[in-house]
Amino acid sequence: MAHDQSQTESHYPAYRILVVDDEARLANLVCEALSDLGYSATACCSVAAALAIVDRERVDVVLSDLRMPDMDGRGLLNEIKRRNLDTAVIIMTAYASLRDAVDLVKEGAFDFISKPFDIDQIATAIAQALKLNEVVQDNRRLRAEIEGRYSFSQLVGNSPSFRRVIEAISEVCESRATVLLTGESGTGKEMVAKAIHFNSPRRAKPFVAVNCAAIPEGLLESELFGHIKGAFTGALSQREGRFRAAHGGTLFLDEIGDMPLPTQAKILRVLQERNFEPVGSNKTEQVDVRIIAATHRNLKEAVVNGQFRDDLYYRLNVFPIELPALRDRSEDVSLLTANFLQHFNEEMGKAIVAFTPGAMKAMQAYHWPGNIRELQNCVERAVIVCRSTAIDVPDLPPYLFENDGSVLSRSGVPHHLDEELERIEKSYLLEALRQNDGIQVRAAESLGIHERSFWHRLKKYGIKMKRSDDESEQ
Secondary structure (H helix, E strand, C coil): CCCCCCCCCCCCCCCEEEECCCCCHHHHHHHHHEEEEEEEEEEEECCHHHHHHHHCCCEEEEEEEECCCCHHHHHHHHHHHCCCCCEEEEEEEECCCCHHHHHHCCCCCCCEECCCHHHHHHHHHHHHHHHHHHHHHHHHHHHHHHHHHEEEEEEEECCCCHHHHHHHHHHHHCCCCCCCCCCCCCCCHHHHHHHHHHHHCCCCCEEEEEECCCHHHHHHHHHHHCCCCCCCCCCCCCCCHHHHHHCCCEEECCCCHHCHHHHHHHHHHHHHHHHEEEEEECCEECCCEEEEEEECCHHHHHHHHCCCHHHHHEEEEEEECCCCHHHHHHHHHHHHHHHHHHHHHHHHHCCCCEEEEHHHHHHHHHHCCCCHHHHHHHHHHHHHHCCEECHHHHCCHHHHHHCCCECCCCCCCCCCCCHHHHHHHHHHHHHEEEEEECCHHHHHHCCCCCCHHHHHHHHCCCCEECCCCCCCEH
C-alpha cells in the first residue's frame, strides 16, 4: 500500500475510525497508516467485536471487509443502520462486482473500495465521508435550533393578554389563512410570524421576511416581484423576487402600513389571483405563498385617511392578532428577563444566577417604550457589565431611573417619540463612558458600534470630554 508521507501531520485528531477485517494483519496495517494521518484508528476481526465497539463509543467511520465468517460486511452495515447511528460505512473487498457495489450503496454504504487498494484511496473516501457527516450534523443542529427557537415554548409570558396571543397562534398555524399582526414596535411580531410558519405544514419551505419601510419606494416592487435584465437602469441581470423565493412557504411583510399605494394594488392582485409579473416582463408566474403581514400603524385610520387600500386591508385582516405592549403585561417582565439572562449567559460564557430584588423591582416599574426589544437590549447590557453572580441596580442603564413621567402620556406612550429616543440614546452614551472610565474606544465596543459612529453621536448631543480627568460633560 502506497502512503504519502507528507500527510502525516494530524488534521483530524478527534475522528475515530474502526477497521473491520478477519485478516488481522491487514486491519492493523490500515490502522497504522490511518494513525499516521492523524486519525484515531482501531482494528477488530469480526462483526460481533465491531458492534460491541459502536455500541459503547462513538465511531465516525467504519471501514469493513465485505466477506467475513459468521456475519459479513453487509450484515454489519444493516446493523449500524438499524441502530440509527451517525456512522459512515465504507465497504472493501476483492470479490464483489459492480452490481454488488451499487446494491451496497443503495442499502446505505457511503462508498465501496476494491482490493488491492492504496492508503490514499482509503484516506480520500474517509475524508469525503467525514465531510458529508459534518454537513448532516450541521443541518440537524440548524433544524433543532430553528425548531427550538420558534417553538411555542420560546414565546414567553403568562399574562392573560399574552395567553390570548398563544391561543390565536395555535388556532391559525395549521391553516392557510392570511394573518395580520398588529402592535407597537418591539412587541415581537416577527417572532410570532416565525412561530406560525415553523409550526405550520409549510415549515419545511422558506420563511422570507421583507421590511416594507426599509426599502425605497422605487425598489420595493422589484424586491417583491423580481425583474428581468434591462427592466430599468441598473438592472444588469435577472433577479428573483421575494414572492418567488418564498414559494411553498411564508412571506412576512413587516411594516406593511408603510407600503406605497401602487405596490399595495399589486399585493392585492397576488392575494386574489396567486400570480404576478416580474418588473419588465409580460410573463405571468404562479406562486403559492402564505402571507403574514405586520404593522405598528392603525390601518383602519390609514384607510379612512386614504393612506391604505380598504380592499387590501380586508384581504389582510382575515385573522388579526394584536400583540400587547410590555407595559400591559408587566407580570411577564420577570419571565422574559430570566429567559434573556439564560440566553446571554450561554452566548457570553457567563454564570450570572439572577437579578437582585432591587434590580427586578426597577425593571418591573419601568414603562418599556421599546417593549420586548428594549428589555432584551437592557438585559444584554446588564450581562456585559455585571461582575458578580447577580445583576444589581448599578448594572442597569441609568435611563430606567430617570423617568419622572413628564415625557409620557397616561397610556405610557411618549408625547414626543424622537425626543424620548434621543434621551434614551444619550443616556446609553453617558453610561458607556462612565463604565469605561471615559475611554471612547472601549465605550463604543461595549455598545457594539464603531468608534467613528460613537464620536459622531457624542458630537450630536454635545457631549464633551474633559481631558484632565476623562469625565464627560454636557
